[in-house]
Amino acid sequence: MIQFGCLGFILVTSRWNQLPLIVILFLFAAGVLALLAVAAMKIGNFNIVPAPVPGGKLVTRGPYRLIRHPMYSSILLTCIPLVIADFSLLRLAFLFLLAADLVVKLYYEERLLKIQFPGYAEYCKKSWRIFPRVW
Numbered sequence: 001m002i003q004f005g006c007l008g009f010i011l012v013t014s015r016w017n018q019l020p021l022i023v024i025l026f027l028f029a030a031g032v033l034a035l036l037a038v039a040a041m042k043i044g045n046f047n048i049v050p051a052p053v054p055g056g057k058l059v060t061r062g063p064y065r066l067i068r069h070p071m072y073s074s075i076l077l078t079c080i081p082l083v084i085a086d087f088s089l090l091r092l093a094f095l096f097l098l099a100a101d102l103v104v105k106l107y108y109e110e111r112l113l114k115i116q117f118p119g120y121a122e123y124c125k126k127s128w129r130i131f132p133r134v135w
Contacts, residue, residue, distance in 0.1 A: 006095070041062075067128055
């Protein structure tokens with residue numbers, strides 16, 4: 001609920017008619033990344049909660065070759081530019097709360113993935129969590 005509340009607040013309080021072109025490009029990139037992640041994951045393997053689907057398969061293709069959590073990346077690629085483009089301390093606080101929530105979920109999910117998939121630890125050595133070459 002924290003994730004959706006923060007995301008909703010940032011989206012609703014954004015001035016969509018005044019976005020700079022660079023922000024629109026980031027939004028486009030975030031949308032493409034999200035679509036590629038869903039396509040690589042396939043609907044049967046997709047889960048909205050941070051837990052692997054029982055009987056699911058470890059996905060390491062598409063954006064998952066480089067990034068372990070491309071859906072979280074796409075959320076941040078959407079929200080960071082939106083907050084910068086229409087900055088306020090309140091919007092920044094919601095962005096930090098969103099990022100903190102995603103990090104907590106990420107660590108929880110990775111712990112479960114290591115249990116369910118024996119090859120996950122090796123995959124972690126070859127991929128980045130959120131942004132390539134950053135983290």
